[in-house]
Amino acid sequence: MGSEVRNHHTFAGRTIVMLLALLTGTASLLAGSAGSGSGGTEHAPGIEPIRFNQDGGNWSGFVTVGRGFRSVSASWREPAVTCTSVNNRFAIWVGIDGYGSSTVQQTGVATACSSGAPIRQAWYEMVPDLPVYYANPVHPGDSMTAGVVRSGRTYTMTITNNTRKWTRKATAVADAADASAEIVVEPAAGSLPRFDVIRFTDVTVDGQKPGAAAFAIDATNSRGFETRTSPLSDGRFSVSYLHE
Structure with a gap:
């Protein structure tokens, strides 16, 4: 896309100035899926294929960069979640890559x-492919666990609803950068619904609790921090x- 996004964030007494380059490129993918539990793989009513990977410019959470x-x-x-607009869309996710x-x-x-009310659906995505949504139920208060594991060029993306x-x-197999790891809350299309605190x-990250290398964003x-x-x-x- 060739544009730049600057995000100034004061955190723990420090000002972090981030220069985010929104890059274009391609990745060679061979994607497949297999799962356990009830439900198939489909798009939920009211959820179109939404990309959640805006290179950090609209992320909240923690990022670690490296190799x-x-x-x-x-x-x-x-x-x-309280909807304030039919355009409200956001995701909670974990991932490897996407920051730079x-x-x-x-x-x-x-x-x-x-649809006028919040619809939740678990999903995974391997950019540049579109996201794939699961039909399994997700409700407010459900305990979720998500993870991405890489072995060579093979990535396994697992999400579990511990409550249900x-x-x-x-x-999937990809030629990826493996240059960041993150835990993110991300609005799409700049329209964030009200939500209770996400803990x-x-x-x-790599089997260890993140340390000093992890930074918050x-x-x-246009109104400031969301x-x-x-x-x-x-x-x-x-x-x-x-x-x-």
């Missing part, structure tokens, strides 16, 4: 308000809604 990331995982409870790279391997839960006892898993637990729009990300401590942090 050769092998895994990322986190757990959370699905928040209660043209590849993304991610899985999580998307919420859309196009289902798991879906997808495996992440059991956060790991928050989504912005969200607030708390400090990361012992594999835990939260993301709070400020405004749409």
Whole structure:
């Protein structure tokens, strides 16, 4: 896309100035999926194929950058959501890549308000392919766990609803950058619904709790910051809604 996004964020007494290059490119993919639990693979009513990978410019959460990331995982409870517009759309996800790279391997839960009420659906995505949505049920308060694991060029994206006892898993092959790992709350189309505080637990990157290399970011729009990300401590942090 060739444009640049600048995001200024004061966190833990420091000002982090981020220059985000929105890159284009291609990745060679061989994608497939297999899962356990009830339900097939489909698009939910009211959820169109939404891309959630805007290179950090509208992310909230924690990012670690480097080389050769092998895994990322986190757990959370699905928040209660209040729709303020039929355009409200956001996702909670974990992934490898996407921050300064043209590849993304991610899985999580998307919420859309196009029907007038929040519709939630688990999904995974291997950019540049479109996201794939699962039909398994997700409701507010459900305990979710998501992870992406890399072995060579093979990525396994797993999401589990611990409350409703289902798991879906997808495996794909890609020539990817493996240059970042992240746990993200991301609005799509710049329209964020109100949501209860999202509390992440059991956060790991390459099997370890993230340390000083992980940094927080928050989504912005023309009115300023949309969200607030708390400090990361012992594999835990939260993301709070400020405004749409």
